Amino acid sequence: MLVSLLRTHLRPYRILLAGVLVLQLVQVMASLYLPNLNANIIDTGVARGDTGYIWRTGGLMLGVSVLQGACTVWATWLAARSALGAGRDLRARIFRRVGDFSEREVSVFGAGSLITRTTNDVQQVQMLVLMSCTMLVTAPLLAVGGVVMAVTRAPSLSWLIAVAVPVLIVVVGLTVRRMVPLFRAFQERLDSINRVLREQLTGIRVVRAFVREEVETERFERANWDISRVGERVGQLFVFLFPATMLVLDVTMVGVIWFGGHRVGQTGPGHVDVGTLVAFMTYLMQILMGIVMASFMTMMIPRAAVCAERISEVLATDPSLAVDADPVSDFPRSGEVEMRHVRMTYPGAEESALDGISFTARPGQTVAVVGSTGSGKTTLINLIPRLLEASAGAVLVGGTDVRRAEPEALWSQLGLVPQKPFLFAGTVASNLRLGREEATDEELWQALDLAQARDFVDEMDGGLDAPIAQGGTNVSGGQRQRLAIARALVRRPAILIFDDSFSALDVSTDARLREAMGPATAGITKVIVAQRVSTITEADQILVLDGGHLVGSGTHTELLATCAVYREIVTSQLGAEAAA
Numbered sequence: 001m002l003v004s005l006l007r008t009h010l011r012p013y014r015i016l017l018a019g020v021l022v023l024q025l026v027q028v029m030a031s032l033y034l035p036n037l038n039a040n041i042i043d044t045g046v047a048r049g050d051t052g053y054i055w056r057t058g059g060l061m062l063g064v065s066v067l068q069g070a071c072t073v074w075a076t077w078l079a080a081r082s083a084l085g086a087g088r089d090l091r092a093r094i095f096r097r098v099g100d101f102s103e104r105e106v107s108v109f110g111a112g113s114l115i116t117r118t119t120n121d122v123q124q125v126q127m128l129v130l131m132s133c134t135m136l137v138t139a140p141l142l143a144v145g146g147v148v149m150a151v152t153r154a155p156s157l158s159w160l161i162a163v164a165v166p167v168l169i170v171v172v173g174l175t176v177r178r179m180v181p182l183f184r185a186f187q188e189r190l191d192s193i194n195r196v197l198r199e200q201l202t203g204i205r206v207v208r209a210f211v212r213e214e215v216e217t218e219r220f221e222r223a224n225w226d227i228s229r230v231g232e233r234v235g236q237l238f239v240f241l242f243p244a245t246m247l248v249l250d251v252t253m254v255g256v257i258w259f260g261g262h263r264v265g266q267t268g269p270g271h272v273d274v275g276t277l278v279a280f281m282t283y284l285m286q287i288l289m290g291i292v293m294a295s296f297m298t299m300m301i302p303r304a305a306v307c308a309e310r311i312s313e314v315l316a317t318d319p320s321l322a323v324d325a326d327p328v329s330d331f332p333r334s335g336e337v338e339m340r341h342v343r344m345t346y347p348g349a350e351e352s353a354l355d356g357i358s359f360t361a362r363p364g365q366t367v368a369v370v371g372s373t374g375s376g377k378t379t380l381i382n383l384i385p386r387l388l389e390a391s392a393g394a395v396l397v398g399g400t401d402v403r404r405a406e407p408e409a410l411w412s413q414l415g416l417v418p419q420k421p422f423l424f425a426g427t428v429a430s431n432l433r434l435g436r437e438e439a440t441d442e443e444l445w446q447a448l449d450l451a452q453a454r455d456f457v458d459e460m461d462g463g464l465d466a467p468i469a470q471g472g473t474n475v476s477g478g479q480r481q482r483l484a485i486a487r488a489l490v491r492r493p494a495i496l497i498f499d500d501s502f503s504a505l506d507v508s509t510d511a512r513l514r515e516a517m518g519p520a521t522a523g524i525t526k527v528i529v530a531q532r533v534s535t536i537t538e539a540d541q542i543l544v545l546d547g548g549h550l551v552g553s554g555t556h557t558e559l560l561a562t563c564a565v566y567r568e569i570v571t572s573q574l575g576a577e578a579a580a
Helices: 002-048 051-100 103-109 111-136 138-153 155-202 204-209 213-264 274-316 377-383 407-412 428-432 441-450 454-459 477-491 507-520 556-562 564-579
Strands: 337-344 354-361 366-371 392-397 414-417 495-499 525-529 541-546 549-554
Touching: 002 051, 002 111, 002 138, 002 274, 051 111, 051 274, 103 111, 111 138, 111 155, 111 274, 138 155, 138 274, 155 204, 155 213, 155 274, 204 213, 213 274, 337 377, 354 377, 354 541, 354 549, 366 377, 366 564, 377 495, 377 525, 377 541, 407 414, 414 477, 428 441, 428 477, 441 454, 441 477, 441 507, 477 495, 477 507, 541 556, 541 564, 549 556, 549 564, 556 564
Parallel strands: 366 525, 366 541, 414 495, 495 525
Antiparallel strands: 337 354, 337 392, 541 549
């Protein structure tokens, strides 16, 4: 998963990455050349008292050091551009895929998990790319080059390398093997704590209303303790790894000084000069540091691999609402909504939420949907904009099957006021212009007038420019609903859909709103889900749902005479005398 993900998203940056590789190669060659020059200064310049040689070689060392530093800085800059660009592209791709998800896919992953995958998981992969360009490329070159230079410089001490390197590899390998499952568990715990925190912040009013602060605090503490415990276990492995590698490094350096020191004054085979001994120690340090850098990378790779797997799960999930290969953007019968023998079954459900639903809403008509809780009203409404996919039958908007319609073109026909109206952080005007960006201030005020929202917007500091908090938390529920209705009216759609959008309004405001909307929306088809019977008594057609079945269809008067379910609903709200 990780390799495939990186191959795909690093392809646009292959020229930058090639530059990183070349610059790192030059930087490593300079690093390996410096100890050799230093040895020459000691063995030739210092030993013979040749000051000129010391100056010349020292100057060369300075030039090589400047070249090494320049290559390192340039390579890091190119690596950062590549990593940040790949991370940006990956986040954008995830965002676009999640934007295509239906409610089904979002509920499978969970909103908290999707946020974590888009932010933290991408950041881990991005960090791996950056560290790979700066360390993973350097480490093997430094280690292999150091071995070659050390063996060439002092063959008699090369056995120390043959002992130290395998020991270090075994220590690192055993540690990394234990880290892989811990990193997977850590990301899962991160999902969990994000989910708990998101639920508590979103439902803070419910928590306080039912005095559940202590229970929710304990719930958060459990999630926090779980992630802390996994983090501590990862930290313990880190605490073990670095002292262990330093111990191997220090013992090896002691061995070099011990065995090399005895050979400094000797003659014949195995003789070692002072400069050569210093160079060998430097090369050994480079070899072991290369292995330590590689070990650090191997600790990052498992976590990044887990994150890449989680990201790939999102990218590999095809939206259940697939777009037709040859989508249609033409709606010959604008404003018409039709359902033909529609059945809708949720995944894993034993019974259908809707079954055998057929009706037609003509342009300019008002069609109301009523029924008891759980009868399928919202499900029916969500089929029209294709937020849900019908399991059987056909849903047509403007004479076109929604499964064949181009999504943007379909949504341009509709104005939806959801059951739970949501406002975005910004201003009143910015929220209303979500319906139509080019709408003028005058058109916004007209929509507010129709939605019975002008009075409280006038009183807000700034009017149309008054700030709206995220989710509309700085306005009441009724005000939020009226702003959502105004937003849909600004859109000027052919079809208006109200999903129980008048529930937070008092009876008088509801009546004024319907009276104002009548003439203004005369040519618009209106589909209304309502709990309050008084809201829909004048509808041209009322659909009565019971247990997912259409048990009645007609006007208010017709249904009172023919539909027992509707008569029961009316009687429960208005009383038997009013119903009669």
